Amino acid sequence: MKKRVYADNAATTRLSRPALDAMMPYLTSEYGNPSALHTMGREAKLALERARNQTASVLGAVPEEIYFTSGGTEADNWAVKAAAELGKNKGRHIISTQIEHHAILNPLLCLEAQGFEVTYLGVDAQGRISLKALRDAIRKDTILISVMAANNEIGTIQPIAKIGKLAKEHKILFHVDAVQAIGHIPLDIQSAGIDMLSLAAHKFGGPKGAGALYVRKGISLPSQIQGGGQERNLRSGTENVAGIVGMAAALEYRNARMGSHMEKVLLLRNRLIEGLLRIPNARLTGDLLNRLPGIASFLFEGVEGESMVMMLDLHGICASSGSACASNGHESSHVLKAIGIPRQLSHSSLRLSLNEDNTDEDVDHILEVLPSVVARLRAMSPVWNGSRENY
Amino acid sequence: MKKRVYADNAATTRLSRPALDAMMPYLTSEYGNPSALHTMGREAKLALERARNQTASVLGAVPEEIYFTSGGTEADNWAVKAAAELGKNKGRHIISTQIEHHAILNPLLCLEAQGFEVTYLGVDAQGRISLKALRDAIRKDTILISVMAANNEIGTIQPIAKIGKLAKEHKILFHVDAVQAIGHIPLDIQSAGIDMLSLAAHKFGGPKGAGALYVRKGISLPSQIQGGGQERNLRSGTENVAGIVGMAAALEYRNARMGSHMEKVLLLRNRLIEGLLRIPNARLTGDLLNRLPGIASFLFEGVEGESMVMMLDLHGICASSGSACASNGHESSHVLKAIGIPRQLSHSSLRLSLNEDNTDEDVDHILEVLPSVVARLRAMSPVWNGSRENY
């Protein structure tokens, strides 16, 4: 069989073994409804509360601050819309960035249509916001700052603790979309002054269909979904017990091995970056230092992204171009635009995202295949003016 | 080991074998993100669309009419709120019933707070609404009729097709909460004139954390969650592939065996009802004929529900009192109130809900245990005036 290299871990990850093992009982014999009074219900409820404890302890929160959702997008939607609802009598100004995920940008658009005003902070060529620009953007009627911890396309990490400090000084709610960060880099909710934080299980070895919103105690957030009163009445619906248990197990497992995983992944990724930057007119996007350990993101001038992804796929390599979610259309990436990439060039992006499952052989295979893929596509590219040799 | 009898299938069900088998690949090797372009992404996307086809075909719908959600509550919230949003320029009157699940009632309360007016139709002693009352309630500005197909506490089935006909005559959107009905009784969306329908996987042998909303083609429902554009832009968020695949497999399996399952379950349930009605001052709630096959719901005068549930639990029997979701508090059931049960008596409810996993031995065990449980609790009940013998 042809070798398969999965290098799309920023899109989603394989369920980790500990997560699967933790889930299996709840997919088979332990199927009680957590709201039921009998033993099977209580077992399910206990599993849920154990998962809440685990999640809270990894985040440095208390269990009462964790609300389970169906994923990162739901958590993001909830945070942004509920914060707006909560603050609307104080003010209607929100600060975010130009490079947020659509799970933040699209709810913000809805809020704009409802009369809220949003300042989208620009970023520098590396994808970092400026603290000065943030300070300047803060107004008397600013009720929410929402900034992602790390970007999904280019991996750039924002100065979250400093943003948190500013938010606190001005008594503004601070939400962090940490979907790409949790389980990948250390993030201390307390010292970073974070009020709300979104995460998604499937980005760190947990299952799809589970996520969480951290909400600092004392913030009385409006509910997200109304019904039977689950999640302390803020997010009703029979709980996805297996999914939540799997999420917590994956998070605990990742967190306990964060240091060694990061080290391994960094080595692999740096070798990948080094090797691929040997391709002529290849360019790394994002910040070299303030960067998620797994993300290697590039522009290969003259080559269209989707054709690269497909040709890599035909060589057994799973990669992505632009953000996974926007890659179905011919929209150009709003993130690359924000870091100043010209429109045509922005169609030439490729993201390889590694995690601890990847091996040296994976990197070898990519380094062997990708240069010739780029060369073959450039050979027939009308917008490529460089050498047409095979690298 | 003590025998365990699970008789709480209206709260949630065991994952059926075909559902689990269908899910396993997507919890292990097939972990791609359906939005990704590469083979693994396309496999996941194919699985999702296969599940959509299966679901649509069971419901008598086309695949484009099925939107996956995180469960029944989300589907209910979406349907009710989005229909209100969609219709608000035409009118602000909604018709529902007094015995809906909280997943409908609570969103309706939110809408009332926003200026919508809701007529909650009463029901007769069996829990059925009156078509005449419905007709009388319809106004020029009525934009939505939402009626559950079958009630979760007492199992009463509503005359959905007749309601659909009325709704159609008046060009009013018709939503059906079919969470308890789908997979249990035949329901034809087309002939019943249903415009929107909610379902939840875990009520018919699928996993918790997956559900769907059927939306008739041509209805341009506002989106539920905004982000990466999944579910044709109406419900964003990385899809719970395994959960959705499991839901479709469970639904297909159940549907194919609907006739034989119903027959089996009906026999068990009728024996249960017959046996338990021999207890003095025991009373069946709901409609004897228009009734979900699995639900046996009772009032045992003089005995408090939770203590019954717990004593049964200590004898290995899982049952529930009132709806599972409301049983944590001392709230009395709104459903029992609506069918005219006095408040004190409404605390004496017990629901036993069977499905095709149950056996004759299960029924034997319940018939052996429950009468003496009732007798023991009555022996120390200050509100019981009848005989204190052991039955």
Next chain:
Amino acid sequence: MWCETFSDTVIEHFMAPRNAGSMPDADAEGNSGDPDCGDSLTIYLKVKDHVIEDIRFMVFGCVAAVATSSMTTELAKGKTLDEALKLTDQDIVEALGGLPENKLHCSVLGESALKDAIQNYLAKTE
């Protein structure tokens, strides 16, 4: 939260309540709760020389209500009325090895019915 399951003592008292039953020749009785709200307790006393010689209860309520009733009568039996009046809901909860948070109100049921019964006795005999 409900997930904090019941202590063994609670379950034991629920399954085998002490002093359950009515007392037709009681010297006094006391009530608490409201059956319309899902719990109701009656406590019966037999008093001799200011000492609770015998005590019984009838209860309509949840597990915690049953266990609380049973434990209340256990604690009160043999005590002088003055001692019994000092019994608090905390004493009852402690003796039960704790109660889930959302069931703590049930312990008040026991204290109230006992106090009501003693006061009724005192009112009658004064």
Next chain:
Amino acid sequence: MWCETFSDTVIEHFMAPRNAGSMPDADAEGNSGDPDCGDSLTIYLKVKDHVIEDIRFMVFGCVAAVATSSMTTELAKGKTLDEALKLTDQDIVEALGGLPENKLHCSVLGESALKDAIQNYLAKTE
């Protein structure tokens, strides 16, 4: 929908495109698409006696764009200009064994560039 995967013919043309490359001595060239929008196709013609003797293309675009370009040149080669002008996007899609719905627009890319090239040739020679 994307889930309708590509036909074998599409993949084959993508991996081994026919007539790819530029043609410095072309009689005419035609363009379609816009690289700023993510796809751009140039078609080069060599014409003799109103017949397309040789044809080449350069493309910047997705799988479907590459395969479409390749198939367009295959279909056009050897045809008279009149015949070639009658080639439609449907012909191209059919020859490719179909395209996923969201990629159907790519077939227009091929038709347009070919027409543009032929028209440029005709304009030049008239």
